[in-house]
Amino acid sequence: MSEAVIHDDHHDHKPSGIGRWLFSTNHKDIGTMYLVFALIMFFVGGAMSMVIRAELFQPGIQYVDPQFYNSMVTVHALVMIFGALMPAGVGLANWMVPLMIGAPDMALPRMNNMSFWILPFAFTLLLSTFFMQGGAPAGGWTMYPPLVLQLGDGFPYLVFAVHFLGISSIMGAINIIATVFNMRAPGMTFMRLPLFVWAWIITAFLLIAAMPVLAGGVTMLLTDKYFGTAFFDAAGGGDPVMFQHIFWFFGHPEVYILVLPSFGVISQIIPTFSRKPLFGYTSMVYATASIAFLSFFVWAHHMFTVGMPLTGELFFMYATMSIAVPTGVKIFNWMATMWRGSMTFETPMLFAIGVLFMFSIGGFSGLMMGITPVDFQYHDTYFIVAHFHYVIVPGIIFGIIGGIYFWLPKWTGNMYDEKLGKLHFWISTISVNVLFFPMHFIGLAGMPRRIPDYSVQFADWNSIISIGGFVFGASQLILVWVVIKCVRGGEKATDQVWEGAHGLEWTLPSPPPFHTFTTPPKVTDATAHS
Amino acid sequence: MDKKEQTSQKKELDRKNMLVVIILGSIAIGLYAGFIYFYSS
Numbered sequence: 001m002s003e004a005v006i007h008d009d010h011h012d013h014k015p016s017g018i019g020r021w022l023f024s025t026n027h028k029d030i031g032t033m034y035l036v037f038a039l040i041m042f043f044v045g046g047a048m049s050m051v052i053r054a055e056l057f058q059p060g061i062q063y064v065d066p067q068f069y070n071s072m073v074t075v076h077a078l079v080m081i082f083g084a085l086m087p088a089g090v091g092l093a094n095w096m097v098p099l100m101i102g103a104p105d106m107a108l109p110r111m112n113n114m115s116f117w118i119l120p121f122a123f124t125l126l127l128s129t130f131f132m133q134g135g136a137p138a139g140g141w142t143m144y145p146p147l148v149l150q151l152g153d154g155f156p157y158l159v160f161a162v163h164f165l166g167i168s169s170i171m172g173a174i175n176i177i178a179t180v181f182n183m184r185a186p187g188m189t190f191m192r193l194p195l196f197v198w199a200w201i202i203t204a205f206l207l208i209a210a211m212p213v214l215a216g217g218v219t220m221l222l223t224d225k226y227f228g229t230a231f232f233d234a235a236g237g238g239d240p241v242m243f244q245h246i247f248w249f250f251g252h253p254e255v256y257i258l259v260l261p262s263f264g265v266i267s268q269i270i271p272t273f274s275r276k277p278l279f280g281y282t283s284m285v286y287a288t289a290s291i292a293f294l295s296f297f298v299w300a301h302h303m304f305t306v307g308m309p310l311t312g313e314l315f316f317m318y319a320t321m322s323i324a325v326p327t328g329v330k331i332f333n334w335m336a337t338m339w340r341g342s343m344t345f346e347t348p349m350l351f352a353i354g355v356l357f358m359f360s361i362g363g364f365s366g367l368m369m370g371i372t373p374v375d376f377q378y379h380d381t382y383f384i385v386a387h388f389h390y391v392i393v394p395g396i397i398f399g400i401i402g403g404i405y406f407w408l409p410k411w412t413g414n415m416y417d418e419k420l421g422k423l424h425f426w427i428s429t430i431s432v433n434v435l436f437f438p439m440h441f442i443g444l445a446g447m448p449r450r451i452p453d454y455s456v457q458f459a460d461w462n463s464i465i466s467i468g469g470f471v472f473g474a475s476q477l478i479l480v481w482v483v484i485k486c487v488r489g490g491e492k493a494t495d496q497v498w499e500g501a502h503g504l505e506w507t508l509p510s511p512p513p514f515h516t517f518t519t520p521p522k523v524t525d526a527t528a529h530s
Numbered sequence: 531m532d533k534k535e536q537t538s539q540k541k542e543l544d545r546k547n548m549l550v551v552i553i554l555g556s557i558a559i560g561l562y563a564g565f566i567y568f569y570s571s
Binding site for chain 1: 543546547550551554555557558559561562563565566569570
């Protein structure tokens with residue numbers, strides 16, 4: 001244990017009561033709040049997906065009217081993306097980035113508090129629309145006009161919720177950049193940063209570049225509806241397709257905003273359980289940056305069927321395919337890290353390997369859709385739903401869950417129940433494939449997305465998909481039980497926790513004291529991840 | 531390190547952090563406002 005840490009133990013004064021959480025400026029407490037909020041939103045969004053799968057269990061209208069079904073589809077996406085995945089990533093960053101770079105806290109602790117507390121406020125705005133005249137948003141998370149403009153009283157609430165979420169994300173991104181740029185411990189050079197920190201720096205820059213574009217787009221929607229402008233109104237000389245370009249200029253980088261932190265997590269897990277340094281550290285950094293850069297030049301692959309000049313379609317097709325190159329570099333490096341490693345398969349490693357296999361399935365179907373003429377067949381079918389859910393669920397959520405299992409002993413000071421963790425992994429993995437893989441088949445057979453009813457020819461697969469969905473949803477309760485059990489007690493975790501773990505965060509006690517690294521540690525090649 | 535030196539280091543760090551906030555905040559606000567201005571002109 002370093003001298004700095006012993007020193008910290010003597011000054012471990014935690015505030016008490018509700019004030020500890022309301023006015024918290026401590027990165028660990030704020031990280032915990034982000035993660036708990038994300039978990040709650042994961043179950044709120046998950047409950048909506050259960051409604052969707054219950055309705056689609058059989059053909060015909062079963063439980064909800066089509067308008068409410070459309071609201072479920074729309075708000076499920078908004079809640080999962082902005083309420084569960086992004087806050088979970090920020091929660092992991094809040095907890096781990098200062099510990100990994102040897103900083104005492106985030107650079108801007110008060111702004112950190114504000115970034116978090118904006119979130120419950122924004123989601124109250126969004127979810128309150130269910131009780132308003134006209135109901136909740138039902139035009140899809142993409143908010144395309146003119147459909148979205150038909151929304152009733154809930155429309156400005158949707159727009160302002162998106163604004164607040166954007167403000168929160170941008171403040172969080174600025175905080176992470178300031179922390180990494182200004183508060184690294186002596187000797188922690190950029191090329192010694194753990195890959196998780198690199199992933200977050202790049203994600204933060206993506207957020208700053210992409211979120212204002214979405215905010216601008218929805219502001220223009222607001223002025224179109226209430227202030228007589230005609231940005232997207234064809235009758236007034238505007239162009240509704242322009243909104244699609246604006247939305248996807250944000251929307252595609254958003255995919256990488258979600259996935260890069262997950263890649264960062266598994267870049268920490270795989271070397272630990274392979275007991276080898278990460279293969280090709282430098283190429284990993286450049287590949288991550290390349291993915292982020294290229295993500296701004298591919299947006300129109302979401303719009304091939306909208307109509308654009310052939311040159312445009314070719315450009316976006318080749319640009320999309322080029323992203324497979326840096327992504328392939330990352331997949332290769334993770335596999336090369338495992339190659340001839342002294343591997344063990346604890347729960348975090350299982351989830352990381354799950355990401356590797358199943359994200360690749362989503363990646364490959366993405367490549368298929370990047371081919372313009374082929375996309376004309378897949379567009380707006382369940383093939384698309386299968387693709388992006390493979391990217392998001394086993395690609396991103398599995399990465400985040402892997403990170404939670406990986407760092408939980410460090411956070412709580414107790415080991416989690418390994419048997420339950422493995423049970424969680426296997427039930428989740430089997431059910432997630434039962435849930436999403438058959439969507440490829442019904443998509444190729446022509447089942448359209450966002451429709452509450454369907455042709456009887458799709459009935460069998462839809463029943464199987466729904467069963468997969470219910471099992472996957474229920475299996476996530478195992479995670480909640482594991483976390484509660486681990487917080488309440490269990491076998492004591494060592495400081496290093498995992499035999500193959502390296503880096504500053506593992507030199508601290510488990511759990512780390514409330515204030516850490518008040519005296520910065522000295523970082524050398526031996527203590528750095530690389 | 532004496533207290534005076536610590537205070538001056540803290541001030542220097544605060545200044546650098548604020549600089550990051552101002553630069554990145556201006557970029558974000560500039561993108562937002564510039565974007566709307568671009569489409570309205």
